[in-house]
Amino acid sequence: MSISRRALLGTAAAAGLSSHARAQAPTIKFGVLTDMSGPYQNVAGPGATIAAQMAMAEFKAAGFNVEVVSADHQNKPDVGVGIVRQWFDRDGVDVILEVANSAVTLAVQGVAKEKNKVFLASGAASSDVTGAACNANTIHWVYDTFMLAKSTGGAMVKAGGDSWFFLTADYAFGHALERDVGNFVKDAGGKVMGAVRTPFPGTTDFSAFLLQAQASGAKVLGLANAGTDTINSIKQAREFGIKMRLAGLLVFLSDVHSLGLEICQGLALTESFYWDLNPATRAFSDRFIAKAPGKRPTMVQAGTYSSALHYLKIASAMGPAQAKLDGAATVARLKATPTDDECFGKGSIRIDGRKIHPSYLFEVKKPSESKGAWDYYKLIGTTPAEDAFRPLNAGNCPLVKA
């Protein structure tokens, strides 16, 4: 079943809903929980709230009210859980959107299940969200570590980068990235020449590690780290004139924007959305930049829009009162319906809550190649939707066996 926005608007108009009738109609309430003041504020942050409001605006005339509230989880899981519980118990929020932080996401997942509400995660990286921790109330929209590892590891080897050395942040997340990417590199016929572990958190000087990487003779330097570690290691690799190709495993458009092309040029990275990918993404991004002057949407912000839009389509098909009633039942409907929007094109949602779409391997342009503001990426590889994510039965998600 597919419902177009136009058809819905048409139906609503034909039904002759006056504004008075709408005021008494049920309200769908979104809660955008995100990082407004910390390391993810540019990846998600206020832009995610704007994205949710854009989805809301498209359903203005659909016969029910949509509201968006937002809050800052400060990257503290207990603060996030406190806000979400209050939203569910007191403020009548139906759907939690975004939540850029894996620890907070996993915690919110539990609350969404307990209260039988809906959680559409966008910013979290952990593939556990649809693995061991999956539940019937959660959908993971944009990307996960498995997708990043597969695209950057596998597609990079095909594009010629067949020998790797890893700069790995010394904690579980870094180890997992290094292991996963290494496996894909080997599967694709490449080889891993070695790895060096950098203490986490708190490493600011990567020079010794970078020289060790250079000495290995590998063609690609895989950055199995995140946030400030990634930014520092990219900057220092440039300063030291490291001749290897850099592959960032968790780098976003907003990071490239703040570092600048001079430093980032040649960096390979994976995203599932880029504003300049095709006419549809450009149309969306033009509407976004009108709301957020000077900013192009990141994939997390696009995911917030896309997930909110899909929910609203289903909610208006089911009837909003019905959609609010039972979170798990609504999520089952969301999974059963194919997705279609400007940002990610046609896609689907698996039983384990994984949203499926292609992933793209990009290379950051040289300053001379860039035609203007935000013109940063060129596409060097695409992984089709069905291959982009972890196979359904490999994630240990309890919903899959059931």
Added chain:
Amino acid sequence: MFGFTRQQGIAFLVMFAAVVIAPFFLYPVFLMKVLCFALFACAYNLLIGYVGLGSFGHAAFFGMGGYIAAYTAKKWGFNPEIAIITGAGAGAVLGAVFGWLSIRRQGIYFAMITLALSQMVYFFCNQAPFTGGEDGIQQVPRGNLFGLISLQSDMTMYVVVSVVFLFGFLLIHRIVHSPFGQVLKAIRENEPRATSLGYRTNDYKLIVFILSAGIAGLAGGTKSLVFGIATLTDVANAMSGEVILMTLLGGMGTIFGPVLGAIMIGSIENYLAQLGAWFAVTQGVIFVLCIMFFRRGLLGELAARLKLSL
């Protein structure tokens, strides 16, 4: 009873009434968080306010108490009361190790040793398999109290948390106003003199350090059951800083001050979350104002003005 003066008795009754009435007006989960932090701050105050030992590593006990309580409740299926007590025990054991090493030095050296040790605990929690690294221990069940009463409802949980808080608060009050507590204050005022009077000051300092760490572990364990999570936030350096702020803002060396400090910090964190980036700025401004105008902390200043001992 408990060695309250008349004013303290009245203040305690006011606080008790507030604890009973508050959940009918305010959100219980928020109140539980504040109570856990209040207990944590009281435990810290026992050390800095009454013995003059400024520890920079108290998050280690709070966080480890949280991890142990969460782990035993989730993986071993402990009842909540046993899990919380185990958490307190973990805090106390860790406190014994920290204390044994750190009380040999004073002032800034003492602070630096506790800071270094707590950083070691942080890195341990970041790497150890049982803590779940940066994802933490998630979805910890609240379980059934004594195996009978389900704590799933926030109100039932609130009753448990407030009992834990009041127990801890009265315990601290009793410690401070006992002969043992008198010796502690003597050590704070003049340690060589206390030694010359025949007190083995290091024994006293070690015991109070363990008590403080144990109560911090109690608070951490309770918090992890309330939220169903134990994460790195609670062992991180910033948490040690936060408890210092709570104690200083409320009033160091007053028995009710840390509670007030915890209420303030908790409210700021909760109600300013909607402000986005302005959150940190507002918090900073409030701190600067408090430090400029209430050097002894809010309650300390009030008590000094009214010549009360609170």
